[in-house]
Amino acid sequence: MWSASTKRLILLAALLVGIGAAAVYHEHFSGAAMQDWAQSAGVAAPLIFMTLYVVATVLFLPGSVLTIAGGALFGPVWGSFYSLTAATLGASLAFLVARYLASDWVTRKAGGRLKQLIEGVEAEGWRFVAFVRLVPLFPFNLLNYALGLTRIRLSHFIVATYVCMLPGALAFTYLGFAGREAAAGSEGSIRNGLLALGLLALIVFLPRLISRARRGLVTGAKELKS
Numbered sequence: 001m002w003s004a005s006t007k008r009l010i011l012l013a014a015l016l017v018g019i020g021a022a023a024v025y026h027e028h029f030s031g032a033a034m035q036d037w038a039q040s041a042g043v044a045a046p047l048i049f050m051t052l053y054v055v056a057t058v059l060f061l062p063g064s065v066l067t068i069a070g071g072a073l074f075g076p077v078w079g080s081f082y083s084l085t086a087a088t089l090g091a092s093l094a095f096l097v098a099r100y101l102a103s104d105w106v107t108r109k110a111g112g113r114l115k116q117l118i119e120g121v122e123a124e125g126w127r128f129v130a131f132v133r134l135v136p137l138f139p140f141n142l143l144n145y146a147l148g149l150t151r152i153r154l155s156h157f158i159v160a161t162y163v164c165m166l167p168g169a170l171a172f173t174y175l176g177f178a179g180r181e182a183a184a185g186s187e188g189s190i191r192n193g194l195l196a197l198g199l200l201a202l203i204v205f206l207p208r209l210i211s212r213a214r215r216g217l218v219t220g221a222k223e224l225k226s
Contacts (some may be wrong), residue, residue, distance in 0.1 A: 049073065050086035057090025058097070060141045064172050071176025079173040080166070086160045088167070091144040095157055098148025118150055126156035133164035171199035 041048045053066050067087070070079035121128050129152065132138055138146075147157060174195060 001164060017157050046074065046078070050082050050089070053083065053086035054090040054093065057087060057144070058094050063087055063090075065138060067169055067172040068176035068179070071173035071178075072180040073176075076170070076174045076177045079177065083142045083173055084162060084165060084169040087140075087165060088158060091140070091161050092154065092158050094144035095142065095148040096155065098145040121147075122151050124159045125152055128152075129157055129160035130164045133161055133166065136168065167199070167202065171202070174199055 037048060037052070049066075051069060053063065053070075056066060057063055063083075067079075067083040070083040073079065074082055124131075129147065132143060178195070
């Protein structure tokens with residue numbers, strides 16, 4: 001039987017090969033390619049789309065393009081559901097891979113500022129996950145692996161990821177839906193386009209809204225104590 005270290009090396013090698021192959025053949029994961037595959041798949045299209053989305057998330061391929069494609073393929077409601085579910089599944093898989101491969105090593109080797117950073121993230125727990133999902137300051141795919149190196153609970157990671165990525169998923173899905181409607185010459189294409197832009201603007205201004213809300217809560221707490 002293989003040892004745990006050998007299994008980790010095999011998994012790491014497979015992951016690196018997969019990332020390299022995805023980088024070389026990334027055009028097969030483009031929005032147009034996804035639409036061609038899904039349209040030819042019939043009733044299996046949602047399952048194929050979600051499977052490809054999960055693989056793309058693990059292999060560091062951009063999810064926003066696939067989310068837009070989901071809106072064009074399945075509409076704003078089902079497109080959001082399929083994209084959000086697949087993104088959360090892919091993120092959770094990347095989280096578990098990182099935890100299995102390197103969390104013990106990081107725990108032993110971390111020191112100084114890195115240790116303080118990890119402890120700070122762990123202290124915040126689901127709140128940190130919620131914040132970085134609502135305010136995408138860090139690359140989504142890289143963050144999934146990075147959070148797997150902490151002791152944040154998987155259940156907290158999954159719930160915070162799913163709930164707090166919903167605004168972004170809705171915005172990009174509606175953008176894809178609006179693009180499809182515009183290409184088809186639909187009467188509501190202008191309205192759909194404006195709604196998509198409004199949702200994207202909300203995502204852009206989320207950091208400012210969250211910081212104001214947090215300052216208001218802190219101020220209110222101080223006033224109650226005084």
